[in-house]
Amino acid sequence: MFKVETNLKTGEEIYKKVLPNGLKVYICKKPGYIKKVGMYGTVYGSIDNDFIDITTGERLKVEDGIAHFLEHKLFEQEDANALDVFAKMGVSSNAYTSFDHTVYFYETSSKHEECLNKLLEFVNTPYFTDENVEKEKGIIAQELRMYEDEPSSVAYYNVLRAMYQRFPLNVDIGGTVESVYRIDKEALYSCYNTFYNPANMFVIVIGDVDEVETVKQIEGFFNENVNRKTGAVERFVLEEPKEIAEKRIEKKLDVYMPYICMGFKHEKQDGKTNARNTVIMEIIDDVCFSALSDFHERMFNRKIITEPVEITYESGKEFSHTILFAVSKKHEECEKEIKTYFEELRQNGVDKELFEIAKKKKQGELIYDAENFMGIHRTVIDSIIQDTDVFEMANAIKDITKEDVDNFIRENLREDNMVISKVTEKNK
Amino acid sequence: MKNIIIRNSNRFKSVFAQVNLLLPLTAEDMSKNALLAMMLKKSNSKYKTERELERKLAELYNTSFGAGVGKVANMYDITFGIEILNVKYTGKEALDEAVDVLCTSICEPNFVDGKFDEKTFELEKSSLLERIAEEKDNKKKYALDSLEREMFKGTDYGYPLYGTAEDVVKITNEELVKHYYNVISKAEVVVATVGNLENMDGLADTIHTRICGKCGKHTVEFTPLVKQAINKEIETKVEEQDINQSIICIGARIKDVKTEDVYKARLFDNILGGTPAAKLFQNVREKESLAYFAKSMYNMFTASVCMFAGIAPEKYEKAKEVMLKQLEDIKSGNVSEIEFNAAKENLISAYKEKQDSKGGQAKGLFSNEIYFGRTVDFDEMIEEISKLTLDDVVEIANRVVVTNIFLLGGKADV
Numbered sequence: 065m066f067k068v069e070t071n072l073k074t075g076e077e078i079y080k081k082v083l084p085n086g087l088k089v090y091i092c093k094k095p096g097y098i099k100k101v102g103m104y105g106t107v108y109g110s111i112d113n114d115f116i117d118i119t120t121g122e123r124l125k126v127e128d129g130i131a132h133f134l135e136h137k138l139f140e141q142e143d144a145n146a147l148d149v150f151a152k153m154g155v156s157s158n159a160y161t162s163f164d165h166t167v168y169f170y171e172t173s174s175k176h177e178e179c180l181n182k183l184l185e186f187v188n189t190p191y192f193t194d195e196n197v198e199k200e201k202g203i204i205a206q207e208l209r210m211y212e213d214e215p216s217s218v219a220y221y222n223v224l225r226a227m228y229q230r231f232p233l234n235v236d237i238g239g240t241v242e243s244v245y246r247i248d249k250e251a252l253y254s255c256y257n258t259f260y261n262p263a264n265m266f267v268i269v270i271g272d273v274d275e276v277e278t279v280k281q282i283e284g285f286f287n288e289n290v291n292r293k294t295g296a297v298e299r300f301v302l303e304e305p306k307e308i309a310e311k312r313i314e315k316k317l318d319v320y321m322p323y324i325c326m327g328f329k330h331e332k333q334d335g336k337t338n339a340r341n342t343v344i345m346e347i348i349d350d351v352c353f354s355a356l357s358d359f360h361e362r363m364f365n366r367k368i369i370t371e372p373v374e375i376t377y378e379s380g381k382e383f384s385h386t387i388l389f390a391v392s393k394k395h396e397e398c399e400k401e402i403k404t405y406f407e408e409l410r411q412n413g414v415d416k417e418l419f420e421i422a423k424k425k426k427q428g429e430l431i432y433d434a435e436n437f438m439g440i441h442r443t444v445i446d447s448i449i450q451d452t453d454v455f456e457m458a459n460a461i462k463d464i465t466k467e468d469v470d471n472f473i474r475e476n477l478r479e480d481n482m483v484i485s486k487v488t489e490k491n492k
Numbered sequence: 493m494k495n496i497i498i499r500n501s502n503r504f505k506s507v508f509a510q511v512n513l514l515l516p517l518t519a520e521d522m523s524k525n526a527l528l529a530m531m532l533k534k535s536n537s538k539y540k541t542e543r544e545l546e547r548k549l550a551e552l553y554n555t556s557f558g559a560g561v562g563k564v565a566n567m568y569d570i571t572f573g574i575e576i577l578n579v580k581y582t583g584k585e586a587l588d589e590a591v592d593v594l595c596t597s598i599c600e601p602n603f604v605d606g607k608f609d610e611k612t613f614e615l616e617k618s619s620l621l622e623r624i625a626e627e628k629d630n631k632k633k634y635a636l637d638s639l640e641r642e643m644f645k646g647t648d649y650g651y652p653l654y655g656t657a658e659d660v661v662k663i664t665n666e667e668l669v670k671h672y673y674n675v676i677s678k679a680e681v682v683v684a685t686v687g688n689l690e691n692m693d694g695l696a697d698t699i700h701t702r703i704c705g706k707c708g709k710h711t712v713e714f715t716p717l718v719k720q721a722i723n724k725e726i727e728t729k730v731e732e733q734d735i736n737q738s739i740i741c742i743g744a745r746i747k748d749v750k751t752e753d754v755y756k757a758r759l760f761d762n763i764l765g766g767t768p769a770a771k772l773f774q775n776v777r778e779k780e781s782l783a784y785f786a787k788s789m790y791n792m793f794t795a796s797v798c799m800f801a802g803i804a805p806e807k808y809e810k811a812k813e814v815m816l817k818q819l820e821d822i823k824s825g826n827v828s829e830i831e832f833n834a835a836k837e838n839l840i841s842a843y844k845e846k847q848d849s850k851g852g853q854a855k856g857l858f859s860n861e862i863y864f865g866r867t868v869d870f871d872e873m874i875e876e877i878s879k880l881t882l883d884d885v886v887e888i889a890n891r892v893v894v895t896n897i898f899l900l901g902g903k904a905d906v
Contacts, residue, residue, distance in 0.1 A: 145768075154834060370619045
């Protein structure tokens with residue numbers, strides 16, 4: 065009945081089952097741990113703003129930030145709030161929204177079955193009124209204001225704006241204060257009915273639990289309580305040109321330390337390629353930018369940076385790009401050095417000896433990852449969204465060669481697909 | 493107090509080993525301690541540059557090594573930590589090498605002709621200066637640190653953790669060398685190992701013996717609670733910053749505090765602002781829509797509690813009023829059974845779940861050794877918390893005195 069996936073290096077096992085209503089269930093076994101985590105999520109995030117409403121069959125375009133708004137509201141029922149109910153059970157719970165998914169979760173040491181039922185109950189019982197929707201706007205506005213003061217957040221969203229001309233990665237996950245104030249309960253219900261249908265959702269349980277009992281419980285809940293229209297969601301995705309939107313965006317904030325964020329825009333890839341590219345980029349980060357690298361030593365010794373520059377590959381079903389982060393008081397010099405360094409890397413490739421060390425480091429990392437209790441959920445969600453095996457990345461590491469890394473740099477980290485976003489000092 | 497803490501569990505695949513060097517807390521040594529920790533973390537007599545050291549750690553299957561500093565009551569704490577895989581994954585040789593990295597970093601600095609390597613010294617000094625200048629960029633942390641400085645103004649505890657930029661600039665290489673010998677001739681050494689210790693018996697002892705072989709065994713005299721008179725009137729300080737959101741922090745102290753008050757105080761703090769069922773979240777956020785975050789935090793070593801929230805600048809008076817009201821409500825016993833039980837359950841779960849975290853256990857058990865002067869396990873804490881009643885919470889709440897308010901980013905006419 066289960067499909068079992070195994071991490072070849074650590075022996076970690078994940079049990080997967082798709083229920084008749086289309087809900088995907090994953091059980092990640094953690095023998096010996098006290099904590100148990102339950103997550104209930106939907107493949108729905110800020111980029112899903114144009115779709116066919118599953119109830120009316122009509123195409124609908126919605127306000128920016130509505131997926132995140134929905135996340136705030138779904139933990140609320142007529143006479144209770146989920147955060148509150150969980151807290152009253154002594155259990156901590158939370159939720160988050162990303163570009164392409166939304167997740168609700170709890171962590172408990174003793175009341176797992178009860179919590180799992182509550183979580184499923186809450187997310188399956190929307191309760192929106194004009195009044196409670198209105199009340200949430202003030203809270204969300206403060207959340208958006210908080211991010212506007214965080215230089216890393218500002219630099220990151222601006223680098224996406226610089227890369228994307230049409231694709232909605234160019235809007236903050238939470239939308240804007242203005243768009244949030246235009247959201248009403250009718251729009252929330254349309255999004256809810258469409259994207260929170262079991263066929264578009266997943267449950268992940270992490271901990272020392274019995275997989276058969278857990279799945280039985282989940283199946284029982286849906287049989288008894290949920291009878292909504294289910295099915296695949298039809299989305300409309302704007303065709304994104306290969307070309308970047310703007311070469312550079314700069315913003316001044318009341319900060320001491322400037323932030324540099326560089327983006328390299330890639331074309332969308334299939335899930336297997338994305339998993340492989342993610343690992344390749346982790347190796348590039350270690351070999352070329354971490355404290356292991358000659359580059360870091362050089363830049364540190366010249367007092368251009370104090371912390372290592374970081375580079376990551378980000379992807380989804382409809383996009384892929386690379387993001388580089390640096391903080392530097394000498395941001396102009398820093399930018400110039402990084403650009404020159406990429407030219408060298410494109411020409412000469414990466415250091416051979418360091419490449420071997422980085423691969424050895426990666427083997428150790430895999431074992432630490434198996435210990436990272438919460439970490440596994442992102443890997444599972446990526447595999448759902450991108451339709452790959454859960455351990456695709458972990459099992460891909462051994463086959464990656466220096467040539468793969470060199471080719472990736474040459475083909476994807478170019479001058480013409482690169483954009484720059486900076487946050488610099490207002491009062492300099 | 494025990495100087496060696498060991499917890500073994502096979503749910504883990506790795507081990508976290510922590511070394512604490514405890515020193516008397518004095519304002520004049522803060523910046524030297526901070527700089528010293530940075531220097532020792534970056535290189536040592538065997539691995540002369542950060543790059544060489546990092547390469548070694550990567551080869552040892554991604555062993556991580558770090559150093560940090562903190563204030564623990566009237567002590568300054570320089571902490572070193574490594575995370576290593578159990579020997580079954582790496583072999584004995586890799587374990588020995590990892591332990592060697594940790595001990596060499598503490599015992600054998602990268603001295604050239606009796607001084608720290610001059611280039612490294614200059615670079616780390618400017619790194620520390622940047623770190624101090626950069627503190628303002630993390631608004632929430634900066635606001636909370638500023639509140640603490642205000643609350644303990646004039647005491648060594650109230651001095652900034654890294655010292656000031658003026659202090660750092662003045663440090664010479666010779667002085668730092670002198671300070672290093674001073675530290676190792678005075679520091680009390682505490683070693684904790686938490687994780688999968690199968691076939692790694694004696695790891696903590698090995699580390700402790702090797703470090704004490706260099707430092708000797710000392711005891712630092714300490715009082716677990718920071719002593720300072722409590723203000724009679726609330727002092728308010730506003731620091732203007734050009735930011736979109738203001739951060740309000742309200743600081744309070746517990747009067748006539750005793751060691752055993754810690755359980756009551758933790759429960760009180762959890763009812764006030766520790767969870768989403770707590771009074772601050774429910775009223776400042778859910779009822780009044782004033783903030784996205786509204787919490788409280790208790791520090792057992794200073795017997796202080798601070799409440800904080802991120803608000804629209806024009807809502808300062810309203811937020812202050814609502815926040816202070818929550819404290820008053822607890823004082824007058826206005827706590828529902830649900831609120832009380834939620835806070836209690838949550839606290840108990842948090843202690844239970846600590847056992848799933850190597851770092852969390854090491855840090856928690858170390859703090860307990862210092863605070864209680866004896867070993868207090870999480871089970872004992874759970875038992876003590878289970879016994880508490882609402883009367884206990886009301887009793888301690890009535891000893892809570894608000895002393896300071898710090899507002900970051902607001903208007904000056906507050």
